[in-house]
Amino acid sequence: MHGDPIPQFEGDLLPKLIIQIPCYNEAETLAIALSDLPRTLTGFDSVEWLVIDDGSTDETVRVARENGVDHVVRHTNNRGLAYAFMTGIEACLALGADVIVNTDADNQYHAADVPALVNPVLEGRADMVIGARPISEIDHFSPIKKVLQKIGSWVVRVSSGTDVQDAPSGFRAISRNAAQRLMVFNNYTYTLETIIQAGRKNMRVVSVPIRVNGDLRPSRLVKSIPSYVKRSIFTIVRIFVIYQPARFFGIVAALLFGLGFLIGLRFLYFYLTEGVSGHVQSVVLAGVLMSMGFQALLVAFLADVIAANRKLLEDIRYTQRSTQGDGVKTFPRDKEAA
Numbered sequence: 001m002h003g004d005p006i007p008q009f010e011g012d013l014l015p016k017l018i019i020q021i022p023c024y025n026e027a028e029t030l031a032i033a034l035s036d037l038p039r040t041l042t043g044f045d046s047v048e049w050l051v052i053d054d055g056s057t058d059e060t061v062r063v064a065r066e067n068g069v070d071h072v073v074r075h076t077n078n079r080g081l082a083y084a085f086m087t088g089i090e091a092c093l094a095l096g097a098d099v100i101v102n103t104d105a106d107n108q109y110h111a112a113d114v115p116a117l118v119n120p121v122l123e124g125r126a127d128m129v130i131g132a133r134p135i136s137e138i139d140h141f142s143p144i145k146k147v148l149q150k151i152g153s154w155v156v157r158v159s160s161g162t163d164v165q166d167a168p169s170g171f172r173a174i175s176r177n178a179a180q181r182l183m184v185f186n187n188y189t190y191t192l193e194t195i196i197q198a199g200r201k202n203m204r205v206v207s208v209p210i211r212v213n214g215d216l217r218p219s220r221l222v223k224s225i226p227s228y229v230k231r232s233i234f235t236i237v238r239i240f241v242i243y244q245p246a247r248f249f250g251i252v253a254a255l256l257f258g259l260g261f262l263i264g265l266r267f268l269y270f271y272l273t274e275g276v277s278g279h280v281q282s283v284v285l286a287g288v289l290m291s292m293g294f295q296a297l298l299v300a301f302l303a304d305v306i307a308a309n310r311k312l313l314e315d316i317r318y319t320q321r322s323t324q325g326d327g328v329k330t331f332p333r334d335k336e337a338a
Contacts, residue, residue, distance in 0.1 A: 015099055016096055018101070021052070025058045037114070038111065048095070051072050052074075081189055103170070120206045127177060128174050130208075132166040133166050160195050185238075188231055249303055250296075257290050259293075261286070
């Protein structure tokens, strides 16, 4: 895939890297995660850290400041991981980031792999780079979670047209141009949706292998396996509805109309072989299903028009973002910048 050309940073024009960390009550693990993050990196003039405090009630902000975090953006109450991620993206753009790295506060990802993430962006080979974890080798992942991770990644590959190996991975590098184009609709997580957006906007998405650290705390997103399964299915279905509405509702229409047509053929068979007596229920059911199929087809056309309108709005939003000055200090979300 070929998106907008990525600027090559050469000579004296070196970029700014901002590493953003969404946090919600991470006082116990944040210092550990920060201790391994780089302060300098080859190819960058400056490396800054930004913490998004998503309404924490513990000492997360104090720990962040004591450990040298350059910028803190605060939500007055907990908004969720996806919202915190987008708050961080907007803050990084306003602070003049040329490349943004997103990582977790629980020290899940190996900080020494940050260069592997950013190199494809610096070299002009990628707009977004996703760190691919060795899922099969992670001991604290249950078998069900490993299967769901693989299914989720497959769905994202099909929907986005990319070759991402670990779609749920939050360890990723994003170019400024790509970050300006992102918009997350899901409240649960940003990981799958941002990749699908990138793929459908013809951005270059690359996967690189990364390492993981030991588990410091249970996952906040996976409270229980049934809950994780339910949320994962809902997220995947919602992604299809948002980004491929014509295809989604078209499939529904085809299934309903096809089933009604087959039931109608069944009635026709009995009518020709046994006469008009009986099987009236088949006629009613066939009519209902075929009517529902036709209505679903109309919804598919309508959804496709709405999707086109959404794309236009996203383009307008991208234009507004790209023309904003890097010195902007106020963001459209509630926060306290430090």
